[in-house]
Amino acid sequence: MIQVVSQQQMKLSNTKSVFRLIQVNKNISRIAISKITKLSPTTISSIVDELMSKGIVVERLPLDNIGAGRKAISLEINDVKKYIIGMDLNQEGVTGTAFNLKMDPVFTIAERFNKKTLEDVEIIRLLKSIINKLMKAVKGDFNELLGVCIGIPALLDPVKQSIVISTALNIENIDLYHSLQAEFDFPIFFENETLVAATAEKEQYEKSTSPFIYLSINEGLGARVIINDQFLQGANGDSIEIGHMSVDLNGAQCSCGNRGCFELLVSTNVLAVKTNKAMANNTDSILSELMSKEGVSIESAIANAVLMNDPLAIQIVDEIAIDLGNGIVNVINIFNPEMIVIGGRLSTLGDRLLLGVQKQAEKRAIKPFFERCTIGLVKQRDNTISRGAAIYTLNRVIESQIN
Numbered sequence: 434m435i436q437v438v439s440q441q442q443m444k445l446s447n448t449k450s451v452f453r454l455i456q457v458n459k460n461i462s463r464i465a466i467s468k469i470t471k472l473s474p475t476t477i478s479s480i481v482d483e484l485m486s487k488g489i490v491v492e493r494l495p496l497d498n499i500g501a502g503r504k505a506i507s508l509e510i511n512d513v514k515k516y517i518i519g520m521d522l523n524q525e526g527v528t529g530t531a532f533n534l535k536m537d538p539v540f541t542i543a544e545r546f547n548k549k550t551l552e553d554v555e556i557i558r559l560l561k562s563i564i565n566k567l568m569k570a571v572k573g574d575f576n577e578l579l580g581v582c583i584g585i586p587a588l589l590d591p592v593k594q595s596i597v598i599s600t601a602l603n604i605e606n607i608d609l610y611h612s613l614q615a616e617f618d619f620p621i622f623f624e625n626e627t628l629v630a631a632t633a634e635k636e637q638y639e640k641s642t643s644p645f646i647y648l649s650i651n652e653g654l655g656a657r658v659i660i661n662d663q664f665l666q667g668a669n670g671d672s673i674e675i676g677h678m679s680v681d682l683n684g685a686q687c688s689c690g691n692r693g694c695f696e697l698l699v700s701t702n703v704l705a706v707k708t709n710k711a712m713a714n715n716t717d718s719i720l721s722e723l724m725s726k727e728g729v730s731i732e733s734a735i736a737n738a739v740l741m742n743d744p745l746a747i748q749i750v751d752e753i754a755i756d757l758g759n760g761i762v763n764v765i766n767i768f769n770p771e772m773i774v775i776g777g778r779l780s781t782l783g784d785r786l787l788l789g790v791q792k793q794a795e796k797r798a799i800k801p802f803f804e805r806c807t808i809g810l811v812k813q814r815d816n817t818i819s820r821g822a823a824i825y826t827l828n829r830v831i832e833s834q835i836n
């Protein structure tokens with residue numbers, strides 16, 4: 434395959450690789466980075482100098498004395514003074530987390546709201562309030578905020594940074610960005626929640642894993658495709674509407690205009706409807722007891738019931754797994770991916786869901802494609818969107834120094 438990569442893209446990709454190596458390896462030397470990346474010592478030095486001039490990387494004295502002669506100076510991510518805020522804005526509320534540059538969460542604030550009465554001024558007020566509270570909470574330990582990114586379930590206009598539509602939040606054509614940016618002197622980004630979750634999850638895998646597909650299954654089904662470390666770009670940006678691929682041509686009418694869409698068969702809403710229906714006809718299932726516990730989500734209750742061998746819960750998960758598996762067959766046949774990750778709250782259903790999906794995909798997908806594709810569950814379920822938003826911000830900060 435012929436690939437045309439600009440010098441700038443190459444430099445950005447190299448910088449991200451060097452940054453990532455320093456992030457995951459405590460105390461790594463320039464020579465060691467050069468050996469691993471196979472980039473010349475001059476290239477490494479120039480990248481490291483740039484990262485150091487931004488204060489993202491610092492030099493540390495070696496931990497142990499390796500004998501006489503010159504010791505190799507090791508490099509580390511600067512985990513003091515500078516921080517990033519990642520936020521998760523969804524239909525239940527806003528969660529904001531301050532991370533240091535090693536991506537350790539330092540402080541979290543969450544506020545809930547009622548989406549039925551939500552207006553854009555209220556969203557802006559809430560976001561400002563959480564950012565201000567987080568800045569106050571970490572003051573003393575950190576003094577420079579590099580940026581904030583808010584992950585949101587919406588279709589965004591990348592040029593205007595405005596929200597085109599969010600069915601989850603019931604808002605349309607609003608500009609949250611300019612009113613927020615006017616208040617603060619650090620960069621603010623809004624990004625789609627599936628994109629930031631995919632960004633966070635991709636960090637768990639080798640850079641070379643490609644194509645890498647992330648499915649975010651909550652009330653809807655979102656997806657992102659990463660090819661050679663870049664999000665697949667369509668004419669309208671990076672969104673891929675796998676959730677609106679028809680898997681039942683004569684199925685129910687979808688709000689998108691199509692019929693029998695994938696997300697009409699596989700989502701947490703579908704799970705809730707199936708569960709309530711099944712429970713009405715089967716009163717002796719342990720599910721009713723598990724679901725009556727306060728604060729337990731429907732997907733956690735079902736996952737627990739499966740572990741307790743409840744036949745009703747097992748049947749519900751197996752049905753969802755077949756529908757999810759059928760959709761994934763199309764994804765495998767179209768993209769020939771190396772990795773598909775099932776994320777979002779539906780992934781709480783766990784291994785039974787995964788095994789069912791794998792079985793269905795094995796039956797129906799193009800055999801050599803299925804054999805090359807690993808299907809797995811999301812590795813980092815906690816804080817995925819806030820963490821992804823923070824990683825996204827740091828990537829943008831690194832990019833800004835190269836442009």
Ligand SMILES: [Zn+2]
Pocket residue numbers: 676677678687688689690691692694
């Ligand atoms: Zn649809």
